[in-house]
Amino acid sequence: MDWRRFGFIALIIAILFSVMVLIGRVQTSPIVIVTSMMATTIAVATPLTLGALSGIFCERAGVVNIGIEGMMLAAAFFGWLASIYLNHVYKFAPLPSLIGGVVAAVLTGGLFALLHALLSVTFKVDQIIGGTVINILAVGITGFLNRQLFFEEGSIFGGDVPHAPGTLPRIAIPILADFPVVGRIFDQQPITFAAILLVMVTHFVLFYTRWGLRTRAVGEHPRAADTVGISVERVRYMNVVIGGLMAGLGGAYFTLESVSSFEPLMTNGRGFISLAAMIFGNWTPFGAWAAALIFGAAQALQINMQFFREVIPPQLAILQISYVVGLAPYILTMIILTGIVGKTVPPAADGQPYEK
Amino acid sequence: MTDEIVLQAKGITKRFPGVLANDRVDFDLCKGEIHALLGENGAGKTTLMNILYGLYRPDAGEIWVNGRQVTLHSPRDSIRLGIGMVHQHFMLVPVFTVTENIMLGAETLHREMGGMPVTGWQRWWQTIQLDVLDRQGVAKKIAELSHQYGLDVDPDAMVGDLPVGIQQRVEIVKALYRQANILILDEPTAVLTPQEAEELFRIMNQLRERGVSIIFITHKLKEVMAVADRITVMRAGRVVGTVTPQATDEAQLASMMVGRNVILTVEKKPTQAGEEVLRVEGLRIRDARGLEAVRGVSFSIRAGEILGIAGVQGNGQTELVEALTGLRLPHAGRILIAGRELEDLSPRAILEAGTAHIPEDRQRHGLVLPYAVADNLVLCTYYQPPFGVRSVLQPKAIDSYAGRLIQDFDIRTPSAYVAASKLSGGNQQKVVVARELSRPIRLLIANQPTRGLDVGSIEYIHREIVAMRDQGIAVLLVSAELDEIMALADRIAVMYRGQIVAEVDAQSARREQIGLWMAGVHD
Numbered sequence: 001m002d003w004r005r006f007g008f009i010a011l012i013i014a015i016l017f018s019v020m021v022l023i024g025r026v027q028t029s030p031i032v033i034v035t036s037m038m039a040t041t042i043a044v045a046t047p048l049t050l051g052a053l054s055g056i057f058c059e060r061a062g063v064v065n066i067g068i069e070g071m072m073l074a075a076a077f078f079g080w081l082a083s084i085y086l087n088h089v090y091k092f093a094p095l096p097s098l099i100g101g102v103v104a105a106v107l108t109g110g111l112f113a114l115l116h117a118l119l120s121v122t123f124k125v126d127q128i129i130g131g132t133v134i135n136i137l138a139v140g141i142t143g144f145l146n147r148q149l150f151f152e153e154g155s156i157f158g159g160d161v162p163h164a165p166g167t168l169p170r171i172a173i174p175i176l177a178d179f180p181v182v183g184r185i186f187d188q189q190p191i192t193f194a195a196i197l198l199v200m201v202t203h204f205v206l207f208y209t210r211w212g213l214r215t216r217a218v219g220e221h222p223r224a225a226d227t228v229g230i231s232v233e234r235v236r237y238m239n240v241v242i243g244g245l246m247a248g249l250g251g252a253y254f255t256l257e258s259v260s261s262f263e264p265l266m267t268n269g270r271g272f273i274s275l276a277a278m279i280f281g282n283w284t285p286f287g288a289w290a291a292a293l294i295f296g297a298a299q300a301l302q303i304n305m306q307f308f309r310e311v312i313p314p315q316l317a318i319l320q321i322s323y324v325v326g327l328a329p330y331i332l333t334m335i336i337l338t339g340i341v342g343k344t345v346p347p348a349a350d351g352q353p354y355e356k
Numbered sequence: 357m358t359d360e361i362v363l364q365a366k367g368i369t370k371r372f373p374g375v376l377a378n379d380r381v382d383f384d385l386c387k388g389e390i391h392a393l394l395g396e397n398g399a400g401k402t403t404l405m406n407i408l409y410g411l412y413r414p415d416a417g418e419i420w421v422n423g424r425q426v427t428l429h430s431p432r433d434s435i436r437l438g439i440g441m442v443h444q445h446f447m448l449v450p451v452f453t454v455t456e457n458i459m460l461g462a463e464t465l466h467r468e469m470g471g472m473p474v475t476g477w478q479r480w481w482q483t484i485q486l487d488v489l490d491r492q493g494v495a496k497k498i499a500e501l502s503h504q505y506g507l508d509v510d511p512d513a514m515v516g517d518l519p520v521g522i523q524q525r526v527e528i529v530k531a532l533y534r535q536a537n538i539l540i541l542d543e544p545t546a547v548l549t550p551q552e553a554e555e556l557f558r559i560m561n562q563l564r565e566r567g568v569s570i571i572f573i574t575h576k577l578k579e580v581m582a583v584a585d586r587i588t589v590m591r592a593g594r595v596v597g598t599v600t601p602q603a604t605d606e607a608q609l610a611s612m613m614v615g616r617n618v619i620l621t622v623e624k625k626p627t628q629a630g631e632e633v634l635r636v637e638g639l640r641i642r643d644a645r646g647l648e649a650v651r652g653v654s655f656s657i658r659a660g661e662i663l664g665i666a667g668v669q670g671n672g673q674t675e676l677v678e679a680l681t682g683l684r685l686p687h688a689g690r691i692l693i694a695g696r697e698l699e700d701l702s703p704r705a706i707l708e709a710g711t712a713h714i715p716e717d718r719q720r721h722g723l724v725l726p727y728a729v730a731d732n733l734v735l736c737t738y739y740q741p742p743f744g745v746r747s748v749l750q751p752k753a754i755d756s757y758a759g760r761l762i763q764d765f766d767i768r769t770p771s772a773y774v775a776a777s778k779l780s781g782g783n784q785q786k787v788v789v790a791r792e793l794s795r796p797i798r799l800l801i802a803n804q805p806t807r808g809l810d811v812g813s814i815e816y817i818h819r820e821i822v823a824m825r826d827q828g829i830a831v832l833l834v835s836a837e838l839d840e841i842m843a844l845a846d847r848i849a850v851m852y853r854g855q856i857v858a859e860v861d862a863q864s865a866r867r868e869q870i871g872l873w874m875a876g877v878h879d
Contacts, residue, residue: 210463211485217449217460224447227411228461228530229432348450356411 005282009290012332013041016297023316024308031181037300039184042192044303045289045296046257047072047267049195050250051274052281052288053202054109057243059283060206061236062219063120064127064351067134068247069271071112075251077142079105080164080262081149083255087165088157094165102168102191102252109248110241112138117240121233124353135271143264164260191249191257198246202285215239219347222354232354247271269330276333282344291336298328360387361423362569363408363439363538368417370403377403378414379593385538390560390570392584394577396613396810397781400593401573402444405540408571409441410434421538435462440531441540446523448530450516457515458530459494463487501532506562521552528559539563540571545579549668550838550871557583575613575811577606578839591615614811624822627846630659632695633799633830634680639689641675649675651854652689659798662821662831664845664862666838668874672854673834674716677803680832681713682706683721693799707736712792716803716834718781722788725777729769730758732776733791765790766816782813789820800824803834818844838870852876 017037021030051068058065083101086092092100112134119130150161168189172178176186206212217225218235226232250270255262273295274288281287302325305312312320319325363385370378377400385391395401406412408419410428419426421437428434431441448457474482481487495511502509507525515523524544531539541560545553560570560583574580580587581601589596589612596612610618635656643649650672657663667673678684680691682703690697693709707713715721723732734743734754742753758772767786769779776784785805792800802821806814821844825831835841841848842865849859850873858873872878 205486208488209486210482210489213452213456213460213463213489214485217452220451221447221449224449224457225460227409227431227441227443227447229430229435230461231430 005280005287006290009294012294013297016294016301016328020301020304020308023312023319024304026311027308033304035181035184037297037304038182039188040300040303041293041296042185042196043188043258043296044299045292046192046195047250047253047270048274048277048292048295049199049289050191050246050253051271052278052292053195053198053285054243054247054250055275055278056202056206056283056285056288057215057239057246058113058116059278059350060219060347061215061239062222062347062349062352062354063117063236063240064131065113065116065240065243066128066131066272066275067112067116067138068131068243068250068274069267069269070131070135070138071109071244071247072251072254072271073142073265073267074112074138075105075108075248076254076266077146077251077262078108079248079252080255081145083165084162088162095169097165098168098256101165101256102249105252105256106245106248109244109246109251111244113241113244113247114237116244117237120353121236121240124355127351127353139265142262146262146264161261164255167260168257189257191253194249196289198249199285199289206285216347219349222349222352226354226356236354250274273329273333276337279344279346280336283346294332294336295329298332301328302326361385362387362421363571364420365404365408366418366420368404368407368414368419370400370407370412370414372403376593378407378417381417381590381593381595383588383595385569385571387569388564388567389585390564390572390583392572392574392580392587393590394574394580394587394609394613395590396575396812397808398592398810399590399613401590402542403593404590405441405542405571405573408434409439409540435534435536438535438537439540440534440536440538442524442527442531442542442544444543444546446520446527448515448523448526450514452515453491453511454509454513454515454518454526454529455491455495455498455511456489457526458498458511458533459489459491462534463489464493498529498533501529505529505532505559505566507532507559520547521549521555524548524552524556525559528563537567538569538571540573542573543575544572545574545576547669549874550867551875553579577609580609581606589613610811618811618815622818622822622843624844625826627661627825628828629661629846630828632656632658633693634832635690635692635695636680637690637692639676639679639686639691641672641679641684641686643675649854650679650686653851653854653856654689655849655856655859657799657830657832659830660825660828661846662825662833662844664841664848665832665834665851665856666841666848666870666874667836667851669836671851673803673836673851675854676851677713677716677801677832677834680706680801681711681715710796710798712795712797712800714785714788714792714800714802714805716807718784718788723776723784726775728773729762729767729776729779729787730754730772732787733758733761733772736791736795761790761794764794782809782816785809785813785817789817793820793824798829800829800831801834802831804836805833806835806837806840838867838874842867842870850874 017034020037021033024033051072054068055065079101082104083097086097086100087094116130116134119125120127150157170187170189171193172187177183214230214235218232222232254266277291277295278288280291305319305325309320361384365381365383368378368381381404393401407414410431410433419428426437498511507529509522509525509529515526544556548556564570572584584601586598586600588598589609591613637654639650639653640648641650653676655663665673675684679686682701685701698705719725738744738749743750762769762772765786767790768783776787805817821831833844845862847859848862848865848870849856850870852874857878
């Protein structure tokens, strides 16, 4: 990750923040707006960060994973379903139900990843096709079960969607969260904190441990790894599954942390945006996180804009149309992927099945 | 060298679909000897070594290491038994440092390096591979090893930035780091300059004196005679025999390799150079990354002479040939064919000006592999009568033309309608040669025309090139094999870092001097 790239990311985020401040300052003090934007940015970037980490684990080991979108969607659904079951059928309290839901979501991601590993490592299926299979499968399964379980007559919940046990509670970091105004940034929900922690852990694992050295070797030159006695298949399986667990946690964000309900297709392309973040971050955890924050900032702009709809100056009237602002993250993805800041270099063996 | 046998293969047999790669092969290696394994491409040398290194499992046969029978399931097993292998294509990760490459797969804990016991929880981190790498400790050990064996490497250098000769050294240190006392070197000199090869032989001798036993795989006879203690020759999956260099000569080894008598030297008459055919002035070309790969090259070739361009691969030869054949646009300089400057530098314009091209990579640039042999034979002329009439191909004309070329050039193929990918390397090259040489041409550009071919095919291609010259065609021969240049060229130009650093008459050229020029040493 080079400084030019970080500079570019900082610039884009600064521009997005400035737009918000310029519009909102007639009503609210700039500091409050910036703080609120920061807090939202970090929170909204969570699934993107986790998705990007998922991609990093897979692709650093040489397996392209475009199924992250599907893994997240499936995880969001099954995590949510598990929390409802625990809460309503087994009568657990809301918090344990939610935690159980997170565990279920993470495992769902891992299970789908296991399928991806089976297809791409063992059966050497084209990895893009393997990923597409997972995306289609996830849309189908979640849509079908959602209808069957909740909306059909005679289904378990009798055609009536029960109340979900809510969302994960905020955790305020002591001292830091007590600061006036900026304290809000350190007052987030657990998956958001976990994502940031995992960025650091992933960086450490990839670049400072035996595991990371072997993973990167397998992604760059699998034959070289094979000749020194490293099992390419095993390393790929493990990393794809770990990637799946990450995507699963990212999926949990949607139904257990952000809102307390499931809607078909609710991941809405976030899995693909996280792949863009991974690429823009040059397959490094911190780079990917920084890129995820750009998309987070774009969404934060959209969310915050709603509070200031009345004060948008007439010359910016176009921003009053919510879907114009809503397009921002997707347009940013396209701009960024055109390679504005230099070329990124994927792992050399990315996407290539290993043949002895 | 002692009589103590450290490694022995007994009756090794390995079958691949359709090929018997190793047929009851016996091979043994004594302590502290350099045992050369000689054979053509496809003779089964590399298969045998991959079996001894645990990459393949033999279908039958036994392997004995240090007097004990062993089963090798993976390279891990052979590494543990002290076998190290330097592969023909280096097994190094270009974006890793020397240290990272050497430690890969044999990483150790900080405490182990310091000779301290490993405690319970550290053992646990190690089991799940989350223990922290000790780069400094390993770098120190590498420095010690390189000092001990005279193998100078910088532990912190990025491998991709190192020249191939040094990368090979890294591979050797990598094996020594794993305490290898049996070293398999698979075609180690294929990528080296003559000077680098000399350096490698020095290192090999030094290792032998320290009791390391070396298996040296090659198909170059000179080298075998120079460094080996014993020579085993393989042909078509079988061992033909084992001899010592004192009791044999190159001609005998060559006939053992090929199975018939081979003419090693190319017969050629003195050149009858005529008028100038190709003239290149101040050519500058950028490579795919936008860097200037050819920096102001000028030369000329006359009819009936062969200009050989010697040089280590990657010094701009590829780009030069690409520009001369229209595959890459130069950004400065002129190309004149028969005195006329080419306005249109497209491949077809160059081709129609009478240029033939035998490309460096026949599979990528010489042939359309899934196409039939017949179609490949008319790739340059399919649009002209008699093969193409008003944009419609004429199968009958193509068929009879292909049949004639297959016979004339002795292309071994079941039929003219077999995909080119199904042919052996030598026969694929014959398809390219047949197509290019049976058109009316006045300039032949041959880039590495014999790379990866066996002795028999090399002999054939060399004869064709000399025959072309004798018919009054100007030939530009680019090769990284200095022997090939020395044998064929009438004049020799040496390329180094995108420039022609020297040009000499072939008769007065000295091998050593050209080797120095190739390495960039100038007196």
